[in-house]
Amino acid sequence: MAVPRERLDPGTLEIHADPSGYASILTPDALDFLAQLHRRFESTRQRLLQARRVRQAGYDAGALPDFRADTVAIRESDWRVAPIPAALQDRRVEITGPVERKMIINALNSGAKVFMADFEDSSAPTFTNQLDGQLNLRDAVNGTIELTTAEGKHYRVNANPAVLVVRPRGWHLHDKHFSVDGEAMAGALVDFGLFVFHNARALQARDRGPYFYLPKLEAMEEAALWDEAMAMAEAELNLPTGCMKATVLIETLPAAFQMHEILHALRGRIVGLNCGRWDYIFSYLKTLRGHRDRLLPERGQVLMTVPFLKAYSELLIQTCHRRGAFAMGGMAAQIPIKGDDTANEAALAKVRSDKLREVQAGHDGTWVAHPALVPVAQQIFDQYMPTPNQLDVLRTDVQVSREQLLATPNGTISRIGFDNNVEVCLRYTAAWLGGLGCVPIHHLMEDAATAEIARAQLWQWLHHAGIPAGGAPTGGALEFPDHAPIDFALFDHALAAHAHRLRDSDVPGADRVDAAAALLSALTHADQLGDFLTLPAYDQLG
Known part of the structure; x- marks a missing residue:
């Protein structure tokens, strides 16, 4: 029996957008459920976000992340996570992408074992994007999802589709379109709440979930909050305790020091941890933004073979397998290069090398961003x-x-x-402001994480490594082979040049280039590196 509760008073949950077309998703009972989630967990969410700010202030003042002294017993004692469902026992290749209808169908048909439907870094959270995504996933769960394009091409899901796993937004993001008692809701609870309300029973009846990927966690307490939210949802929706399962992305530097603790906080429902490599690099930059001696080189050189990333991925494998959880590898962002067989083969060779490294290190599976890479990754994992x-x-x-x-x-x-970082961040931000969260740029599928790396590196280089031509860097073992002057004149010139070139182009978001350039300029000139690009950008998003 569901936990009894009174119907909400009229007007306590408000929708600050046109709900037309979404009546089947935004039902009174669904909105009531969202309000209950908000009232139960919002104060804890705010307290945990404040704890993040306090920790970051310490890092900015010179402290460094470390393993927690108060959780030694968790790290050193013997315990294991709950048994893993049969549907998730083999996750050798997972494909990820936004909750767009065609993407969902193609991903489910891709041959991957798992499709991670993403409300987070590969989606720009407009009201229509998020609600269309809920409609699309409901149809996918019900087996009715189809699409016929204007050109007459028809898409439908084949037999034996990939297992669906959903990634809601992180705890740090609010949703300006939903408020309860005058407070904006957490984007995470909007995404999670609507999905489980409409789909959890059907998925649980088929032993297919509901399953989730949890992003951007920084501490075990944030994992425990997810555990509590899922437990409440199970009780409210009359579901078996523990049927909701989660995989956590270790994509923040603080979380790398709490992997045992995060597994422990979710031990009744966690399936594994994932090396969220791109966000992890961004988090390294952001967490250590006050440390002039910890500069990173160009992002193309920060590969998983560099010592700090190799250590992180191997520690994740060891931690997960000690506890009976899966250790998932990271994303291959390459996309097919049409019309250039040589360049395409070189790109595929990078994918093969990366996946070979992962499987030989002990990972249980890996991610790709494009259906064409599924057989490439699968061949490596099948062999090894x-x-x-x-x-x-x-x-x-x-x-x-x-x-x-x-x-x-x-x-x-x-x-x-330097110039590539300016271009990628500008193009991505413009596309994001135009409603796209997943953008192909120079044969790579860029999302918010890779744009954040580019943005953070620009800030770091300009504020900590600004040098005259022929000078020496102020921190880190970096070299400047062309003696490039890293200064704001160079940045301002590059930003203006790219904005001028893109303004009248056919790239996604070309009509938002000026707004994107202004935002990128303000964030880069600011005295402190901003926590997330998507927070100030969200104010300009429809």
Whole structure:
């Protein structure tokens, strides 16, 4: 029996957008459920966000992340997570993408074991994008999702589709379109609440979930909040306790020091951890933004083979397998290069090399961003992982210290690399303001995470490594091979040049280039690196 509760008073949940067309999603009972989630968890969410700010202030003042002294017993004691459902025992290749209708159908048909439907970094959270996504996923769960394009091409889901896993927004994002008692709702609870209200029973009846990917966590307490939210939803919706399962993305530097603790906080429902490599690099930059001696080179040189990323990924494998959870590898962002076989093969070779590294290290699966990469990744994992997973690979050889997780790699910064960061961040931000969260740029599928790396590096280089031509960097073991002057004159010129070129182009978001340039300029000139690009950008999003 669901927990009894009174119907909300009229007007306590307000929708600040036109709800026309979404009556089947925004039902009175669904809105009532959202309001209950908000009232139960919003004060805790705000307290945890304040704890983030306090920790970051400490890092800005010179402190460094470390393993927690108060949770030694969790790290050193023997315990394991709950048994993993049969539907998630083999996750060797997972495909990710936004909750757009064609993408959902193609991803479910891609041959991947899992499709992560993303309300977060690959979606721009307009009201229509998020609500259309809910409609699309409901139809996918019900087996009725189809699409006929204007050109007459018909899409439908084939037999044996990928297992659906949903990624809601992170705890840090609010949703300006929903408020309860005058407070904006957490985007995470809007996405999660509407999805489980309409789909949890159907998925649970088929032993297919509901399953989730949880993003941007920084501490075990934030994982515990998700556990409480899922427990409440199970009780409200008359579902078996623990049927909602979660995989957590370890994509923040603070979370890398709390992997045992995050698994423990969710031990009754967690399935594994994922190396969210792009956001992790961004988090390294953001967390250590006050440390002039911890600069990163161009993002193309910050590969998973550099010491701090290798240490992070191997520690994740060891931690997960010790606890009986899966250790998922990271994203291959390459997309097919049409019309240039040589360049396309070079791109695929990078994917193969990356996936070979992952499977040989002990990962249980990996991510790709494009259906064409599914067979490429699967061939590598099939060859080197004939079993459904590698939980028996315990990696007892791995010994990772705080210093290894924080080690800054050597590398270079060139004018070409600097200019590429300006272009990628400008183009992505313009597309995002235009409603697109997943944008192909230079044969890579860029999302908010990669744009954040570009933005954070620009800020870091300009504020901490600004040098005259021929000078020496102020921190880190970096080299400037073309003796490029890294200064605001260079940035302002590059930003203006790219804005002028893109303004009348056919790239996504061309009509938002000026707004994107103004935002990027303000964020880059600011005295402190902003926490997230998407927070100030959200104010300009429809």
